Amino acid sequence: MKTPQPKALVDWPKQKLSAANLVDGEWTGSSGPGRAIASPYNGELLGEIYCAAPSHVEACVVAADRAFQEWRGVPIKERTAALLRFRSLLERDIEGLAQSAARESGKLVSEGRAEILKGIEVLDFAASLQNSDVGGAIEVSRGVTCEYRREPIGVTVGITPFNFPAMVPMWMVPISLALGNAFILKPSEKVPFTAVLLGNLIVEAGFPKGVFSVLQGGREIAEALASHPLVKAVGFVGSSLAAKSVYGAASAHGKRALCLGGAKNHLVVVPDADPTLTVDGVVGSFTGCAGQRCMAGSVLVAVGSVEGLIRDIVGAAGRIELGREMGAIIDSAARDRLVQAIGRAEAGGCEILLDGRTARAPAGHEGGQWLGPTIIDNVPVGGEAACVELFGPVLSVVRVRDLDEALTLERRSAYGNALSIFTSSGAVARRVADCASAGMIGVNIGVPVPREPFSFGGTKDSKFGIGDITGWGGVELWSARKKITTKWAPQRDKNWMS
Numbered sequence: 155m156k157t158p159q160p161k162a163l164v165d166w167p168k169q170k171l172s173a174a175n176l177v178d179g180e181w182t183g184s185s186g187p188g189r190a191i192a193s194p195y196n197g198e199l200l201g202e203i204y205c206a207a208p209s210h211v212e213a214c215v216v217a218a219d220r221a222f223q224e225w226r227g228v229p230i231k232e233r234t235a236a237l238l239r240f241r242s243l244l245e246r247d248i249e250g251l252a253q254s255a256a257r258e259s260g261k262l263v264s265e266g267r268a269e270i271l272k273g274i275e276v277l278d279f280a281a282s283l284q285n286s287d288v289g290g291a292i293e294v295s296r297g298v299t300c301e302y303r304r305e306p307i308g309v310t311v312g313i314t315p316f317n318f319p320a321m322v323p324m325w326m327v328p329i330s331l332a333l334g335n336a337f338i339l340k341p342s343e344k345v346p347f348t349a350v351l352l353g354n355l356i357v358e359a360g361f362p363k364g365v366f367s368v369l370q371g372g373r374e375i376a377e378a379l380a381s382h383p384l385v386k387a388v389g390f391v392g393s394s395l396a397a398k399s400v401y402g403a404a405s406a407h408g409k410r411a412l413c414l415g416g417a418k419n420h421l422v423v424v425p426d427a428d429p430t431l432t433v434d435g436v437v438g439s440f441t442g443c444a445g446q447r448c449m450a451g452s453v454l455v456a457v458g459s460v461e462g463l464i465r466d467i468v469g470a471a472g473r474i475e476l477g478r479e480m481g482a483i484i485d486s487a488a489r490d491r492l493v494q495a496i497g498r499a500e501a502g503g504c505e506i507l508l509d510g511r512t513a514r515a516p517a518g519h520e521g522g523q524w525l526g527p528t529i530i531d532n533v534p535v536g537g538e539a540a541c542v543e544l545f546g547p548v549l550s551v552v553r554v555r556d557l558d559e560a561l562t563l564e565r566r567s568a569y570g571n572a573l574s575i576f577t578s579s580g581a582v583a584r585r586v587a588d589c590a591s592a593g594m595i596g597v598n599i600g601v602p603v604p605r606e607p608f609s610f611g612g613t614k615d616s617k618f619g620i621g622d623i624t625g626w627g628g629v630e631l632w633s634a635r636k637k638i639t640t641k642w643a644p645q646r647d648k649n650w651m652s
Contacts, residue, residue, distance in 0.1 A: 163477045163516060164195060164256045164263055171201030173346030173370055175210050176353040178217035179363025182210065191346065194260030194482035197521030203346040205371035211378045214367045218309045218336035219384045221364030226306045226334040233332055234284045240328075240359035241277050244270060251351055255319045258345040260482035260523065261443050266320070272603075273324025276624050279606040280328035287629065296645045302635045306334030307410075308386035310632055311379045313340045313400060315392045316484050317446045319348035325610065325624050326389045327352075330632040331365065335387075338367045340379060342392075344484060346370050380404040380411075387632060389623060390414065391448075394543075394569070394615045401618035412619035412631050414448070416543040417571035417612065420564045421451035421600065422586065423460050424557065427576035431598045432463050435576060436549070437470045439600030441527050444481045445547035446488075448616070449572050449594070449601045453533075453540055454551045455560045464531075464551065468507050471527040471549075477516030483523040483546060492546040496528055499539045499550075505531040510547060535563060543569070557582065565591045570613030572602050593617070 172188070174181045188202030206214070225233070244251070252266035259266075291301035312326040323339050330337045341349035349368050356366045369375050380388050380403045388404040390397055394415030404411035421436050439451035456464060474480050483489040493511055500506055506528070513526025531551040533540045539550040554560045564573055574596035575586040583597045593612035596602025604610055609625030611617055621627040 163519065165253050166198075166257070167200070170199065171347050171350075173201065173203040173350050175204065175206045175214070175370055176350075176357075176366070176368040177210055177214045178221075178367075179357065181350075181353075189343075191258065191344070193257050193522070194484050195257065195477075195522045196519045197523075200257060201347065203343060203370050205343065206369040206375050208378065210369060211375060211382070214338060214369055215309055215379070215382050215384045217364040218338055218367055221362055222306070222308055222334075222336040225336060225362060225365050228334070230284045230332065230334070233334060234281050236359055236361050237277060237281050237328055237332055240356055240361075241274060241281070243355040243359055244274055244277075247351070247355065251320055251348060254348045254351055255345075256481070258347050259316055259319055260446075260484055261317075262479075262481045265443055265481065269318050269321035270324075273321045273328075275606050276324055276628075277328040279625065280332040283329075283332050283629065295649060296647065297641050297643055299640045301638050301640075303638070304333065304629075305634045305636045307632065307634050308335060309338065309384050310335045310387045311338045311340065311385050311389070313376045313379070313388065313390045313392070314342060316342040316344040317443060319345040320352065322391050323349065323352060325391075326628070326632075327366065329624070329628040331361070333629065333633045335632055336365050336367075338369060338379060338385075340369050340371065340375055343370065343372045376400060377403060380409070381407050383407075385409060387411065388413070389631065391623070397618050398615075410619075410631065412611075412621060412623060413617070414611065414623060415616050415618065416545070416569060417448045417450075417616050418453060418541060418543050418567055418569045419449065419451045419572040419592070420453045420455050420560075420567070420574070422455045422457060422557075422560045422564075422573065422575045423463055424457045424575070424577045424579075424582060425460055426578045426582075427460070427463060428578055428598065429463060429466060432576040433466045433470050435574065435598060435600030436467050437474075437527075439574070440549040441471060441474055441480050441547045442601065444483055444525070446484060446545055448612075449603055451572070451574060451600055452544065452549060454549055455563060456551055456553050457557055457560050458555070464507075467549075468529055471529060472508050474527055476513055476524050476526060477519060480527065480547065482519075483525050486523055488545070489523045489525055492525055492544055492548060495538060495542075495544050496530065496548065499530050499533065499537065502534075502537065504533050504537070504539065507531050507551070541567070557585065561586065561589050565589075567591075568615045571616040572596065572612070574598075574600055574602055
């Protein structure tokens, strides 16, 4: 009797993939050779990316501006109808999209599916704008009426990271298109293929040519878009260094910009914390997406004596099966950087409670970029592992005496994305929510991502710009308010407004 083969971690395409540029409704390559893209799962070639040339950028922006002039005049209910067709196609192809996101970013297929569902949630919010944001008018004085109308702004750009090939574009695209803008997506050059699938679905949904475009490439394409005179707004998600750079470039060219950066999120654990909620929340936070997300909890702030909880966290993380319960690191450079950071912490006197450097790769995937969950104890407050975003499945344990010290530690962080408190006390939870500096707070939740219409965004070096990227913050980012003041007849009595 044959031994059954284990189910594959991901499905592999039958032929090599090609990532081109969607310009004015047509897919086009580039004048140069393609660049190979390998999967983090096993190092095997997935396909090639054809980066945009300067001529593509110019043609794309001009076509997008031309499409915008017509799209802006389409009633919002008709724009929403196209979005809803796109939604149906996303649901139809969700498994293929999830497989694509997993193959190229290294995450689990289940995580790929989850990011698409979150994207659909943003789309649903965008579709609701046809009924929820109808403007308004008030008679502000005798015979004088003031009203506002929401107007699109023009060609908008999204520059998105490798770790969420579907979700982060979907944070931006539905709201911008629903409001009447044209949108150009510049995905990370590390994960070009899911963007192609999204582009195909938008074309299939019947959006006019040029309303949605895809430009492949690296920093030079991002800079060209951020400085182009016809581009009116830029959304960015990535590292803080890159976010600050893009924000500065876009702002210097007179564009509105919202650029989300990195994080060093704190998971504060106090002695009365519920064991099940805490262990599940902490482990899920720092190992989900292999820790490669800006909402990963990477610093466990141990308040007082919580030894039993830490022991259980180590045990649960140590049982995680690579490939089936946690994905791979994006590439060899990222893995090497993580391994070196763990080594520096160990050499500096920290204790390695769980060492992911020794974890075995899944069978048949030895060529991939694998690193197991790692927990580092007794990390000094000012140490690299406590302050620098490592962007991997590494949890640093920092010991503090009391809640005051924990809050001081969080407020001194350069980043401000998220903080989670694990406690059974409502008073403790309220105090942390009131005093923490992060933009997103969780109570017994390891990854406190707000659900729509509550918007996503942090503070300090986790965000450059005003507002948030989703929800009503996204509506303000991708639109302008036109105010109209009207008077039709003279009035017998007067006041200062007359």
